[in-house]
Amino acid sequence: GAVVSQHPSRVICKSGTSVKIECRSLDFQATTMFWYRQFPKQSLMLMATSNEGSKATYEQGVEKDKFLINHASLTLSTLTVTSAHPEDSSFYICSATNRTGLNSPLHFGNGTRLTVT
Amino acid sequence: AQSVTQPDIHITVSEGASLELRCNYSYGATPYLFWYVQSPGQGLQLLLKYFSGDTLVQGIKGFEAEFKRSQSSFNLRKPSVHWSDAAEYFCAGGGAAGNKLTFGGGTRVLVKP
Numbered sequence: 001g002a003v004v005s006q007h008p009s010r011v012i013c014k015s016g017t018s019v020k021i022e023c024r025s026l027d028f029q030a031t032t033m034f035w036y037r038q039f040p041k042q043s044l045m046l047m048a049t050s051n052e053g054s055k056a057t058y059e060q061g062v063e064k065d066k067f068l069i070n071h072a073s074l075t076l077s078t079l080t081v082t083s084a085h086p087e088d089s090s091f092y093i094c095s096a097t098n099r100t101g102l103n104s105p106l107h108f109g110n111g112t113r114l115t116v117t
Numbered sequence: 118a119q120s121v122t123q124p125d126i127h128i129t130v131s132e133g134a135s136l137e138l139r140c141n142y143s144y145g146a147t148p149y150l151f152w153y154v155q156s157p158g159q160g161l162q163l164l165l166k167y168f169s170g171d172t173l174v175q176g177i178k179g180f181e182a183e184f185k186r187s188q189s190s191f192n193l194r195k196p197s198v199h200w201s202d203a204a205e206y207f208c209a210g211g212g213a214a215g216n217k218l219t220f221g222g223g224t225r226v227l228v229k230p
Contacts, residue, residue: 006160034217043207043220044161093160106218108153108160 003027004096006109013084013116021079021112023094028107029074030096035067038091038111050077084116119144121210123221130198131229138193138224140182140208148210150191151218152182155205164206167191178202203228 003026013019023033032051036044048064050056050071058064066088068080077096081088093111097104120143130136142148149168153161165176172184182193191208208221 004160009158041223041225043222045220046217049217091158095161106163108162110160111158113158 004030004094004107004109006094006112008112009110010113011115013114015085015116016083018080018082019084019114021081021092021094021114023077023079023096023109025075025096025098025107028096028098030077031074031098033071033077033094033096034106035069035077035079036093036095038093040091044093047079081114084114086116089114089116119148119210119219121208121219121221123206123208123224125224126222127225127227129227129229132200133197136193136195136198136202136226138206138208138226140191140193140221141189142191142208142210143189144210147186150182150184151209151211152176152180152191152193153207153209154178155207155223157204161207164193198226198228200228200230202226 005024007022035047037047038044046059047062048056048058048069050069052071052074056069071077091111091113095106095108097106122141124139151166152164155161164180165174167174167184174182180195184191205223205225207223209218211218
């Protein structure tokens with residue numbers, strides 16, 4: 001079946017540094033990728049939608065300058081957390097699809113646990 | 118505003134017993150509805166989905182869900198729970214705007230031996 005690979009699975013970084021998270025679709029072309037954030041014991045909150053070759057669409061309240069999203073190819077989207085702070089510590093999950101519309105399969109990565117010290 | 122609500126934060130069930138997880142939605146029209154399962158530190162796996170047609174939907178791992186428009190509900194059920202079903206379960210809904218999903222708060226299922 002379709003696989004989405006997310007890397008790294010865990011990362012610890014110091015406050016003030018930047019961290020890049022990769023989301024790859026391994027066996028299909030992902031025209032659209034979504035980035036979610038999940039705080040402990042809470043639900044997933046959509047951060048942004050990225051379409052290949054265009055700028056990401058951010059949800060209200062998400063700082064686009066802090067969470068840089070790049071979707072330069074049909075198999076790779078990256079989320080860069082810039083100048084990370086402890087409050088950015090969270091579980092970040094990407095999902096990908098190769099079609100629009102809710103009848104399209106949506107495949108999730110296994111997530112990245114970010115800890116900012 | 119569109120929303121998905123899971124009233125139960127935690128549910129503990131004995132192995133072999135039945136399980137029902139509640140999900141209520143608030144949408145202007147009938148939404149697309151999904152149930153996902155998440156194991157600790159993992160991504161999400163789709164259990165089942167409802168778009169239209171038969172209101173009783175069969176999914177993987179022996180799960181089923183029933184869409185009830187009159188109750189704005191899409192509850193997940195399993196007749197006999199296995200220890201491996203211990204996980205977090207999320208109900209999600211979407212409207213016509215592509216693949217954007219709204220997730221419920223999740224229900225953590227604990228399975229007693």
